[in-house]
Amino acid sequence: MNKHPILLYFGDGKGRAELVRLIFIYGGVPFEDRRISFQEYVQMRDNGELPFGQLPILEVGGTLISQSCAITRYAAKEAGLYPCDSVQAALSDMVVDAWRDLLDLLYGCYVDRVVEKGQLIMKMRDAAVRLERLDEYFAVIVPMHLRRFELLITQNQDSTFLVGQELTWADLAVFDILSTLDEAASLWTTPSTFFYIPEPAGPYRLPKELLKSYPKLEALKKTVSETPNIAAWLQAHPY
Ligand SMILES: N[C@@H](CCC(=O)N[C@@H](CS)C(=O)NCC(=O)O)C(=O)O
Known part of the structure; x- marks a missing residue:
């Protein structure tokens, strides 16, 4: 260490x-x-x-x-959450790269990347554009990724994790994005947060029961959130 x-x-x-x-x-x-x-x-x-x-x-x-x-x-x-086996390591990298794609695409709903005064900066899109893009994100991009994550657990023999038989950083990555996309997450409804879209256009209404068709992801989310260290962290840092 x-x-x-x-x-x-x-x-x-x-x-x-x-x-x-x-x-x-x-x-x-x-x-x-x-x-x-x-x-x-x-x-x-x-x-x-x-x-x-x-x-x-x-x-x-x-x-x-x-x-x-x-x-x-x-x-x-x-x-100690990175697999030792090269193939399992690559599979875990694949999941974490998909986690980053999901974040990039989510941020892309809100901001445009532009160069201003010689700096690459993020410029906030109009509220109407943000809403339209979020609708597409939740209708197309999120299900595509969740289906794949669910399938990875299903195909992983008797495991309840994405890669191998023990929890890896890939499981925490999926947990992280699922927590962000949770309809109950306060970051969508708290005015000081990046994801909040003010009234009357917002706040954005997330799809309800996002994990209804993904029982293995739902179980993974529960397992991670109930792990003592993580449960204590989540209680101290509600988003
Ligand atoms: N590829 C980078 C992207 C980092 C990124 O976009 N960071 C944002 C905050 S989430 C930032 O610093 N934005 C400031 C700006 O670009 O003006 C990564 O994955 O770390």
Whole structure:
């Protein structure tokens, strides 16, 4: 296990950082969860402290690691949640890449990436466009991914996990996105959050019972949320 202090920098939300937090929490790896303001983010970016100008970043003994998949893979190795077998490792990478696709596509409903004043930035779309894109996201993209995740568990012999016989970072990735897409998640209805769309256009109404046709995913979500370390974390950090 790592001897250097680990610092995770992100805003005060789930976003692309929550999976890293879940992995460290699940594996009992100590880390500092540094939640920074937008002003602090801009300052770090303009000082050249962010390798690709974006968050999250992880600082390990002075080394800065950017890109959510690279960070989560590092975290999974430290937490003992990255498969040793090469094929199982690749399958777990596949699931986590799909997790990132789902997040990219979700953020894409809200923001456009544009270059302004020499910086690559995210520009918020109009509320009507956000709603239209979210409808497509939930009607087409989400079911396509959930079907595949469910099938991976079904095809994984007698396992209740996506890869191998024990929980890996891939299961936590699926848990993370399922928690974000949960109709009960307060991040859709709390005015200070990124996903909140103000009235009268919003807030966005998520599909009810998203997991109705995916019993294995529903069971996985329950198993993870009831794991003691994770249950305590979720209670302290309701989103
Ligand atoms: N490929 C990167 C994307 C990171 C990313 O888009 N981060 C957003 C926050 S979720 C960001 O820093 N946005 C600031 C901006 O681009 O203006 C990753 O997966 O980490």
